[in-house]
Amino acid sequence: MKVTRPERIFLPDNFIIDEWKNVEPYFIDLENRSIDTKEEFEKWLKDQSELESVISEDLAWRYIKMTIDTKDKELADAYAFFVKEIQPHLEPYSFRLNKKLSASPFKSEFKDEAYKIYFRGVDTAIKxxxxxxIPLNTELAEKSQIHGAVSGAQSIEHDGEKITMQKASSLLKENDEALRKSVFDKMAERRAEDTEKLDDLFTELIQLRHKVATNAGYDNFRDYMFDELGRFDYTKEDCFDFHQSIKDEIVPLVKQFSQKKAELMGKDKLKPWDSQVDPLGRAPLKPFKDGKELLSKTTVIFDKIDPYFGDCLRTMDSMGYLDLDSKDGKSPGGYNYPLYEIGVPFIFMNSVGSQRDLITMIHEGGHAIQSFLTRDLELTSFKSFPSEIAELASMSMEMLTMDYWDEFYDNQEDLQRAKIEQLETVLEVLPWVATIDEFQHWIYENPTHSKAERKEKWISLLDAYGTGTTDWTGYEEVRAYSWQRQLHLFEVPFYYIEYGMAQLGALAIWKNSKENFEKTIADYKKAMALGYTKSIPGVYEEANITFDFSKKNIKELAEFVGEEMTTYS
Known part of the structure; x- marks a missing residue:
């Protein structure tokens, strides 16, 4: 498809954000503009939306470039410039514009659910x-990026070569146990060098976040973030129900296949370096050589499901909006970054040829498809949807593509292995999501806790959600600080349980696809195209599923996955 930037109505085409004085006049215009009719109010909303999209895209590119090369000081400085010199000025204006919007008599004339959701978010932002x-948020924005820089700088020596932690992790799938243990030890030793630094950083972040919350009149940062994240459709008690349901219904399933894996390997218990290896001694799955092949074959799969999906990836490729291969100095992880003005997102990841990388590509591709499906929505706020919706798009794509993975695997045994790995990972991830989420609830309910208390709490949660099938003797400290690898804790607090909720939704969509694949894809497209013009339950309903993390629902989905796993073994 051919994509061009929409014609700007409010801002000039040559608009550049290189100093605040170039930006401020447009905020002054919006703040001082008189609005005497519904039409003028609507024009004002669209002009503000255009300004938001342009500014957010400028920040996006600074972040993207910085994470591609964390060693380039100019790129880090460019991002820091925005955080220090632009962002602090935006907040007061956003607040005053929100108040102007909220006070407008014409607001009541917009009856659509989309506008009600938007206006509700504005009222919450005012609150x-x-x-x-403002200075605290600036400091938080700077400090939260330190984790990425610290992690991106981590590497180990292997066979005389310096390799990234992502590449090192792929060696934990090798059958040679001595090799796995050696790599695991080197990774643990390298991470241990930064343990104290990251522990101190996290303490600083917790204190700053608690201060932000109390300044805003909240008892704790958890309650503040529930409003900040727009969690209007569920409560903290629902999260607690999710935690318990996962312990009751998912952990026993994970324990079953973990015990089976240990038995197949002839061990009483697994070792920490055994978690990713094939129990039958088969070589690690290598579905592709490099990012180019990964993209090519993923595009073919997307085409088979729906030609529109394949077109999305081709468009991104032609525009240079993909950076897929792992390299030294690149920030860890992967993301799909929406670019609201152009309407074409950017996919960033660290592929090293593994099955996990294949899943990441499909996952981020699902996000990208939703970005395309929502690019023509009227306001930027409609395209900025909560993660419970965004992650449904990506996780569903993981499941919906499974029957097309023969594009990567011409060997039937490897294909079946890949599917079993995927289902086991889905089940394993749910307890991890619940562990991280329960950890965050405790952290911010107890913001003055000591580092020793934090360590003790984390270990107790690992025990509560664990299967007891891994022997951590001699590696207790590695386990005790395993939370430090979860970048969400540092960069985007409380953004994680959404993965678990969306995973349940994705399993429900996959279940529907087994009965009527074409209808399921049509429902998926309709739901994802809504963006945030409907409530979270409303979007799920459009996809022909329910937004439900009760014990009953999780039990039904767990049984379905268990049955499917037997067909692949």
Whole structure:
């Protein structure tokens, strides 16, 4: 498809954000503009939306370039410039514009659910805003990026070569146990060098976040973030129900196949370096050589499901909006970054040829498809949807593509292995999501805790959600600080349980696809195209599933996955 930037109505085409004085006049215009009719109010909303999309895209590119090469000081400085010199000025204006919007008599004339959701978010932003939090938010934005820089700088020596932690992790799938143990030890030793630094950083972040929350009149940062994240459709008690349901219904399933794996390997218990290896001694799955092949074959799969999906990836490739291969100095992880003005997102990842990389590509591709499906929505706020919706798009794509993975695997045994790995990973991830989420609830309910208390709490949660099938003797400290590898804790607090909720939705969509694949894809497209113009339950309903993390629902989905796993073994 051919994509061009929409014609700007409010901003000039040559608009550049290189200093605040170039940006401010447009905020002054919006703040001082008189609005005497519904039409003028609507024009004002669209002009504000255009300004938001352009500014957010500028920040996006600074972040993308910085994470591609964390060693380039100019790129880090460019991002820091925005955080220090632009962002602090945006908050007071956003607050005043929100108040102007909220006070408008014409607001009541917009009856659509989309506008009600938007206006609700504006009212919440007004409630959250405090002038004294502006410098704190600037400091938080800077400090939260330190984790990525620290992690991106981590590497180990292997066979005389310096390799990234992502590449090192892929060696944990090798059958040679001595090799796995050696690599695991080197990774643990390298991470241990940064343990104290990251522990101290996290303590600073917790203190700053608690201050932001109390400044805004909240008892704790958890309650503040529930409003900040727009969690209007569920409560903290629902999260607690999710935690318990996972312990009751999912952990026993994970324990079953973990015990089976240990038995197949002739061990009483697994070792920490055994978690990724094939129990039958087969070589690690290598579905592709490099990012180019990964993209090519993923595009073919997307074409088979729906030609529109394949076109999305081809468009991104032609525009240079993909960076897929792992390299030294690149920030860890993967993401799909929406670019609201052009309407074409950017996919960043660290592929090294593994099955996990294949899943990451499909996952981020699902996000990308949703970005395309929503690019023509009227306002930027409609395209900025909560993660419970965004992750449904990506996780569903993981499941919906499974029957097309023969594009990567011409060997039937390897194909079946890949599918079993995927289902086991889905089940394993749910307890991890619940562990991280329960950890965060405790952290911010107890913001003055000591580092020793934090360590003790984390270990107790690992025990509660664990299967007891891994022997950590001699590696207790590695386990005790395993939370430090979860970048969400540092960069995007409380954004994680959404993965678990969306995973349940994705399993329900996959279940539907087994009965009527074409209808399921049509429902998926309709739901994802809504963006945030409907409530979270409303979007799920459009996809012909329910937004439900009760014990009953999780039990039914767990049984379905268990039955499917037997067909692949």
């Amino acid at each position: 959250l805003f405090r002038e004294e939090n």
